[in-house]
Amino acid sequence: MTLTAPPTPTWRAWLLDDAPASPRQAWCGRMYRGWLHFRRNPLAVSGLAMALLLIVVAAVGPALAPHGPYEQTLDSRLLPPGSPGYLLGTDELGRDILSRVLYGARITLTIVVLVAIIVAPLGLLVGTVAGYAGGIVDTVLMRLTDIFLAFPRLILALALVAALGPGIENAVIAIAITSWPPYARIARAETLTIRRSDFIAAARLQGASPWRIVFGQVIPLCTSSVIVRVTLDMSGIILVAAGLGFLGLGAQPPSPEWGAMVSSGRKFLLDQWWVATVPGFAIFVVSLGFNLLGDGLRDVLDPRHGG
């Protein structure tokens, strides 16, 4: 028996192996190929960078901020950008705008994440159950979805916040109530395409219960479309939340929420333009980042929409 040392496997070769030895290797390989595809799209990569920037700033922003978000220095009110110690200027109470924007990233990220973790599972559950069960369950659930889908989103969120009272939690609830239906639609459409597949039949013949099939076989396959949708929805969620903040119905002052900051800067727009411009630009960058990222992810995960 000759002992020839096997060629030292590089991690790259392991990832791109055509005959993966384990499900884990296959999964990692698929992710890696997706990443290689994704990397070729400069717009998507820049979107990813902007989204990561939001997360990093939300995590370490307070450490970077030169001042506290509520720290008022009444001597230095409405200083223009570039003033010593205040890179992006100050607002009407002498608070450092840069610091407030950095702190505000946390609020934005919190809202987006909370809405996403309410909405995606809810829509996924409604859609897969409707699609898999069919019949009367499908009809009832989809009618309900259609009713919610037919509502004007911002107006309904406005009315809900009016009823529940302003504040971040209620803004999250209002946005979540108005944004789950598209997820249910997507999940149902995906479920309908796979419910007659052989592997579903195999699971059923092995005696798996419908719930087990929905959770074990159907939901994992719907996840990639839902992830794309979540990413593309992020920007919409950010904009509605900021809009509610701007109207005074979301986060309440003095909280450094970006929409509320734009609203307070509106009073000084003509002479001190930076007070409203800077936080609005932050909203724009983050929301554009998520849109670019979602666009790129869609090309990778959902080749039918390619282009």
Next chain:
Amino acid sequence: MAFDIVNGAAATPPRPQGDGRRPRHAVARHGGAVLRVAATLAFTLLGLLAVTFFIGRVVPIDPVLAAVGDRVNAATYERVRVELGLHLPLWEQFLRYIWAALQGEFGESVLTSNPVLDDIRRVFPATLELATVATVIGVVLGVPAGVIAATRRGTWIDHVIRVLGLAGYSVPVFWLGLMGLLVFYARLDWLPGPGRIDLFFEGMVEPVTGVILIDSALAGEWDVFRSAAGHLVLPASILGYFSLAYISRMTRSFMLEQLQQEYITTARIKGLSERAVVWRHALGNAWVPLVTVIALSYGTLLEGSVLTEIVFSWPGLGFYITNSLLNADMNAVLGGTIVVGAVFIGLNLMSDILYRLLDPRAR
């Protein structure tokens, strides 16, 4: 703004239902479609009313106290409570609520002390004017942009249109409006500031339709017309940009779908000019789903103009609803929500019907 970018129902043109599994008689199918449309309309409106009814119940404002003030004795309080029907079981209250809403009874606005419906009639034309001009801008610029992006797929011009479109989805409308005012009104002084018309011209034209552009043209007051048009430019362009972003993107994807079809190859082999192939043959077929997209985006603009109206002090429905909301005038808020919702639902259905009418395959 809640534009639906990807495969949400709002973005996908409605497919004829029934999956084509059972071939049915044409007349029966038509009758069925009409019935289904009517049923959907009824269901959705009922759902809308249920939601606003529910919201009206959870509001921490006592409707009796709102009507009589908080210094009444128990007997009067009880009498008013019965008059308002609040002693009835919930389902009966809901039935009464539906009945009143169907007759356009949304109660009185606390703020203006007019019936809410009268207020809405007064402010709605302003919103309609804004959304219509914005949609025209969106169609006139968005459709050609989408066609060009589809025919030059992958080139720099496609990327530019794509990024401009994505930017349109991403920018907060209230911020863009403020920036527009800052640049074009405050700095360059090219355009008039907020409001619908110069104060000087206020009330000079008798409202006939409520749409100032039409009213002033009918009256031959061209100064008023110019002032109104000037005030319209900025808010309509900003809303139109959103519409453009959505329409150009959908046009591009519909055109790509059409350009892959075999009849396009046939047309090319026949020796038609590229221009005729793209603009007449391919776009001609892409119009069918596009019409539904445009109807949907029109509905979204009607509701989406809330923030724009606030920024530009535009006295429309969004301004009215928000203003009432900040003054805890729930009748006005819920009445406005129902009207916007009903218009939105109506446009949704109209786009569905248009799709059936325009696409011979769906007939």
